[in-house]
Amino acid sequence: MQKYDVAIVGGGASGLACALALKRKNKNISVVVIDSCERLGKKLAATGNGQGNVSNSRLSPQNYHGGGAALADKIIARNYKLPFALFNCIFTEDSEGRIYPSGRQASALADSLLRELNSFGAHFVNPARVTSVKRGFVLTLSDGLVFEAKKVVLACGGKAQKQFGTDGSSYNLAQSLGHKLTPLSPSLVQLKTDTTHTKTLKGIRADCAVTAYEGKIPLGTARGDVIFTDYGVSGNAIFKISSLVADRKNITLSLEFLPGISREEILADIEKKLALGYPVSELLSGTLHNQIGRAIIKRSGQNIQAIVNTLKNFTLPVTGTLGFDYAQVTHGGIDCSDIGEDMQSKLVNGLYLIGEYVDVDGDCGGYNLLWAFASGVRAAQSIAEGL
Ligand SMILES: Cc1cc2nc3c(=O)[nH]c(=O)nc-3n(C[C@H](O)[C@H](O)[C@H](O)COP(=O)(O)OP(=O)(O)OC[C@H]3O[C@@H](n4cnc5c(N)ncnc54)[C@H](O)[C@@H]3O)c2cc1C
Incomplete structure (x- = not known):
């Protein structure tokens, strides 16, 4: 011995x-x-x-x-x-x-x-x-x-x-x-979400401010990349927010696209495009990645105010995480x-x-x-x- x-x-x-x-x-x-x-x-x-x-x-x-x-x-x-x-x-x-x-x-x-x-x-x-x-x-x-x-x-x-x-x-x-x-x-991990509104976005990355809600209670916000995937979302903003989500149920993410740009600026840009005869499906073209823009418009309908609201509050219910095999740490x-x-x-x-x-x-x-x-x-x- x-x-x-x-x-x-x-x-x-x-x-x-x-x-x-x-x-x-x-x-x-x-x-x-x-x-x-x-x-x-x-x-x-x-x-x-x-x-x-x-x-x-x-x-x-x-x-x-x-x-x-x-x-x-x-x-x-x-x-x-x-x-x-x-x-x-x-x-x-x-x-x-x-x-x-x-x-x-x-x-x-x-x-x-x-x-x-x-x-x-x-x-x-x-x-x-x-x-x-x-x-x-x-x-x-x-x-x-x-x-x-x-x-x-x-x-x-x-x-x-x-x-x-x-x-x-x-x-x-x-x-x-x-x-x-x-x-x-699992924590610092990719999140599985409802993919109804993100199916077309696989592989696309966007800078977002992501807020996690438990029911209606905000748990925290993280700014950074969000990457859309076939199971949900990844990227450093999601890793950051996942530590707040770890062991909770009834979580919804709110993605704010263009976090540094005001609603008024976005509205003015959309109105300019409308005046130039852009079709509704292209109203966010050049403002966001085209596919993200189209997904927001599809979700909002024709109403311009609704488009801006969805762009600033794109909600995704969380259904789980990718689990311990993908997590960086254990909560x-x-x-x-x-x-x-x-x-x-x-x-x-x-x-x-x-x-x-x-x-x-x-x-x-x-x-x-x-x-x-x-x-x-x-x-x-x-x-x-x-x-
Ligand atoms: C891919 C990845 C990237 C990461 N990047 C970062 C980063 O950039 N910055 C950051 O701060 N954190 C990062 N982390 C988290 C960080 O690496 C861990 O929190 C940290 O390594 C924990 O250190 P530890 O010594 O507690 O455990 P570990 O580093 O996990 O070491 C535990 C060791 O114990 C050994 N062991 C377990 N059970 C037994 C046993 N019964 N007998 C003998 N040996 C045993 C294991 O083999 C292992 O080597 C990352 C994690 C991963 C997975």
Whole structure:
């Protein structure tokens, strides 16, 4: 049986950040990272369309959701620059506050963590799946290997995109030690909608302000691209709004086309075209993509005021999401009411739970990686002090 000071289950963003922060604090602490993937940091290397959006300078408490949102706010401490010190990279910011490594390669982030961890002599066991963690900390792997550790960090991620080793089957490790799991739903995900009025729009993209309503109650608005598909809608505005929609029913989206242009301007443009003898079906030609314009007119009838109303409030009832296989994150997770401000379990001394594994999910734009890194670093501080 191999013995370590710390065993980290999951070599993703949070687990690797935790391991590195531990080794930087005290290189004599023996650390093993166990991961079920062939490649450590596999998901991290795929983030941000392969560019690695690690944080966001527009950070606010409203960017986090789930029962642990307040805990996330305390732990991140509004420090959006936290990843800067973790990586041996230069970072740059885009016009939406999103922070990327200057080389725009997410794989360089995983490489940076692994290179430094290797220089400290951290141990890695992968591909290997931890199937049980017992009090007193005995960990059993699927191939029968057994490890003993003084402290255990569960950094197993959520249920989103199982090809990254995250199929949701590892929640039972925390549950077997007495922790509760909150209801799970996919977030940052494409939405299925009624397609009656969008069948002809497949593949077309438009800049929209999208507001989600639960019944008549507005939940929030997101601005960005909407891409029409055969199942509903995708695009960054939809990803952003999906975190508000996650586990709710009776949701309708209202798409506002031409968000920066007033109703009066649009009306004046339509009246000019009418005076020039444009057929009704072409009244939005040049103003919007022709097919979107025609879909709006078809839905509104001949009335000009109704056309402008539909253009500013194109409603789409939501019928579901594309599910965990397409989601970027999991809404829900291990209940944070049993986790302290050092990410340590309140039920089992020496057990830490970090990253997407717990009931915290962030908006699209770098907030989820920031949470993964911040919670990993916080756990490392507490572990290093306690050993
Ligand atoms: C395609 C995609 C793009 C994304 N882009 C961004 C982005 O640009 N910015 C952003 O902020 N967020 C992004 N996210 C979300 C972000 O990647 C995750 O929230 C973050 O990686 C969570 O880190 P984690 O360490 O908690 O979990 P993960 O990174 O998911 O790592 C968990 C690890 O645990 C391992 N594991 C699980 N169970 C076991 C077990 N029993 N034994 C051994 N190993 C186990 C898994 O193999 C996995 O490697 C993206 C997600 C996806 C899917």
